[in-house]
Amino acid sequence: MRWTLWIVLGLFPLVDGHPTLKTDQNSLETADAALNHQNGSLNSVLHLDDTEKAALETTRDDPAFPMKELNTSHYPATRAAKVAQHYLNYHHGSPSKWFMVHAVKKASSEDIPEVGKKYHIQFSVQEQATKEIVGNCTAEILFRQTEVQSAPEVNCTCDDLLKIKTSDADHALYHHIKHQPEPMAGMDIPDSQGNIPKEMEPLWYLGGIGASFIMWQQSNESTLYNMAHVHSVKQLNSENDLLAFEYVVLLHDMVSQEIIHWHMQVAWNPTQGVKVTQCHLLPKGTMKQPSAEKHKI
Ligand SMILES: *[C@@H]1O[C@H](CO)[C@@H](O)[C@H](O)[C@H]1NC(C)=O
Ligand SMILES: *[C@@H]1O[C@H](CO)[C@@H](O)[C@H](O)[C@H]1NC(C)=O
Ligand SMILES: *[C@@H]1O[C@H](CO)[C@@H](O)[C@H](O)[C@H]1NC(C)=O
Numbered sequence: 001m002r003w004t005l006w007i008v009l010g011l012f013p014l015v016d017g018h019p020t021l022k023t024d025q026n027s028l029e030t031a032d033a034a035l036n037h038q039n040g041s042l043n044s045v046l047h048l049d050d051t052e053k054a055a056l057e058t059t060r061d062d063p064a065f066p067m068k069e070l071n072t073s074h075y076p077a078t079r080a081a082k083v084a085q086h087y088l089n090y091h092h093g094s095p096s097k098w099f100m101v102h103a104v105k106k107a108s109s110e111d112i113p114e115v116g117k118k119y120h121i122q123f124s125v126q127e128q129a130t131k132e133i134v135g136n137c138t139a140e141i142l143f144r145q146t147e148v149q150s151a152p153e154v155n156c157t158c159d160d161l162l163k164i165k166t167s168d169a170d171h172a173l174y175h176h177i178k179h180q181p182e183p184m185a186g187m188d189i190p191d192s193q194g195n196i197p198k199e200m201e202p203l204w205y206l207g208g209i210g211a212s213f214i215m216w217q218q219s220n221e222s223t224l225y226n227m228a229h230v231h232s233v234k235q236l237n238s239e240n241d242l243l244a245f246e247y248v249v250l251l252h253d254m255v256s257q258e259i260i261h262w263h264m265q266v267a268w269n270p271t272q273g274v275k276v277t278q279c280h281l282l283p284k285g286t287m288k289q290p291s292a293e294k295h296k297i
């Protein structure tokens with residue numbers, strides 16, 4: 001409103017023909033009243049507020065729907081970026097390559113009537129094994145209005161990310177696991193002190209990549225999922241050249257503070273990448289009696 005008044009005042013001499021400007025409250029009111037008597041277009045143009053101006057500007061760029069700028073450090077932007085991270089991991093991650101959003105650079109959203117809300121996010125990505133900031137990504141995330149949970153639709157493109165070559169590390173790991181005398185198995189990663197034994201690191205990453213599939217599928221506009229813990233992992237016999245593992249993972253929704261348990265089977269080899277072949281939510285309380293769940297899941 002103040003902004004509007006200053007503009008009004010600035011134009012007042014032209015409208016009224018008086019060159020002198022007074023800035024006390026009376027003259028502001030007089031100016032406003034005077035202008036309100038001038039009917040029509042000038043007045044309505046002057047009274048555009050910031051949202052209206054923004055709406056006008058975006059319609060020039062993009063005829064679709066008004067785009068709303070989002071604060072990059074607030075939940076709506078970080079939640080949408082997290083969904084893009086899960087998508088990216090499931091499609092491009094491996095037991096030696098795990099991506100995290102490093103910083104959200106730019107974010108906006110648009111309401112699409114009768115469809116849902118679409119977010120446009122730019123962010124940088126950090127790779128967890130090397131801790132390197134490895135690239136900049138642009139993503140579109142569409143949360144559809146649906147009655148039952150459906151995975152958000154994601155398009156994501158990254159500058160340099162996909163040039164990172166971990167295929168040597170992946171092949172070495174694959175052969176290492178293939179030639180173990182016993183199937184690999186682990187419990188409680190990280191342990192109660194937060195440590196991850198070196199030999200369990202690839203299985204922790206692979207669990208994270210598999211869990212990303214579930215977290216992507218389960219996400220909506222009001223969730224923010226992270227994998228908190230691998231409760232158990234066990235290598236399965238496999239008849240083809242994929243390595244197969246069975247996991248129980250704990251996923252933490254930072255919005256509701258709920259921890260949910262999922263059982264999943266994950267298959268991997270360096271050429272075909274990671275696939276979640278089965279998954280289901282475990283009933284609440286399953287993990288409360290550690291001795292009672294020794295039976296095969
Ligand atoms: C975004 O939000 C943070 C914290 O609420 C605030 O400090 C910052 O100034 C905001 N940034 C913009 C560009 O509005
Ligand atoms: C990401 O973009 C910034 C500029 O926005 C640039 O300085 C930086 O080098 C880019 N990072 C990578 C890894 O390409
Ligand atoms: C992803 O890209 C395709 C092809 O350009 C487009 O049809 C689709 O609407 C996009 N999805 C999202 C969520 O933006």
Ligand SMILES: *[C@@H]1O[C@H](CO)[C@@H](O)[C@H](O)[C@H]1NC(C)=O
Nearest residue numbers: 149218219220221222223253
């Ligand atoms: C999002 O998912 C959570 C957890 O499943 C659920 O409680 C909530 O109702 C969902 N919200 C929307 C808007 O779908």
